[in-house]
Amino acid sequence: MSAAAGLVAALLVATAVVLLGRPPALGLPPAEAAPGPPEERALLARLRLPLTGLVALGAWAALGGVVGTVAAPVAALVAWRVLGRVEDPAVARRRERLEVELPTGVDLLASCLDAGAAPEAALLTVGRALGGPVEAELLAVHARIELGVDPATVWRDLARHPQLGPLGRTVARAHDSGASVATAVRGLAAELRERAEAEVEARARSIEVKAAAPLGLCLLPAFVLLGIVPLVAGAFASLAVLR
Structure with a gap:
C-alpha cells in the first residue's frame, strides 16, 4: 500500500509541475503571453476530471481498506468542487x-x-x-x-x-x-x-519582515560558531587550568 501511495504522490507532483511550470510565450507581455480565455477554460475543464480521479486514488491508496473506499468519493467530491471554483487565469x-x-x-x-x-x-x-x-x-x-x-x-x-x-x-x-x-x-x-506609493512602501516593509527570519537562520550558525563556541571552550579551558 505504501508503494501505491508513493506512486500516487509522484503522479500528483508531476501533474503540478506540468501545470505550474509552463513558461509564458517569449517576447510578449504577461497579459498576452498565455493562450486566450477559451483555450484556458478548455484546459481547466479537461484537467478537472483527471485531477479529481488522482485525488480519489490518492485518498484510497493512503488510507486503504474500508476507510479508503469511503474517503475516496468524498475526496473526489471536494476536489471537484474546489477545481470548479478555480479562477480563470485570463480573468486574473x-x-x-x-x-x-x-x-x-x-x-x-x-x-x-x-x-x-x-x-x-x-x-x-x-x-x-x-x-x-x-x-x-x-x-x-x-x-x-x-x-x-x-x-x-x-x-x-x-x-x-x-x-x-x-x-x-x-x-x-x-x-x-x-x-x-x-x-x-x-x-x-x-x-x-x-x-x-503607500502600497509599494507596505510591500517593501513586508519584504523586510519576511526576509528577517531567513537571514536570522543563516546568521545563527555563524553566531554560535564564532561567538558561543569559543566562549564555552574558553570557560572549559579556564576550569581545566584551575584544576
Whole structure:
C-alpha cells in the first residue's frame, strides 16, 4: 500500500509541475503571453476530471481498506468542487492589469481634460494609448455615451466596476454636483498615486519582515560558531587550568 501511495504522490507532483511550470510565450507581455480565455477554460475543464480521479486514488491508496473506499468519493467530491471554483487565469491577469494601470489611466485622463478635451474624447485617447483591458473598458464607456445614454448613468454604472469603480464614482459625483470633471479627475489621480506609493512602501516593509527570519537562520550558525563556541571552550579551558 505504501508503494501505491508513493506512486500516487509522484503522479500528483508531476501533474503540478506540468501545470505550474509552463513558461509564458517569449517576447510578449504577461497579459498576452498565455493562450486566450477559451483555450484556458478548455484546459481547466479537461484537467478537472483527471485531477479529481488522482485525488480519489490518492485518498484510497493512503488510507486503504474500508476507510479508503469511503474517503475516496468524498475526496473526489471536494476536489471537484474546489477545481470548479478555480479562477480563470485570463480573468486574473485582466483584473491585475486593470488594477495596475488604473492610476496611469486616470493620470492620462486628467492631462487630457486639463488640455481642454471633452471627457468622451479623452476616454478614446487614453484607451487607445494604454491598450489591453483598459482600452476595452474605456471604449465601452465611450460607445455607450456616443449611443446617447445619459453620461451620468454611464458613470454611475462604471462606479460598480470592481477595478474602475473609483473613476466612475468620481466622475458621477462631479456630474451630479455640477463640479468640474477635470478637477475631480485630477484629485483622483493624486489620490491613486499616493495610494500606489503607500502600497509599494507596505510591500517593501513586508519584504523586510519576511526576509528577517531567513537571514536570522543563516546568521545563527555563524553566531554560535564564532561567538558561543569559543566562549564555552574558553570557560572549559579556564576550569581545566584551575584544576
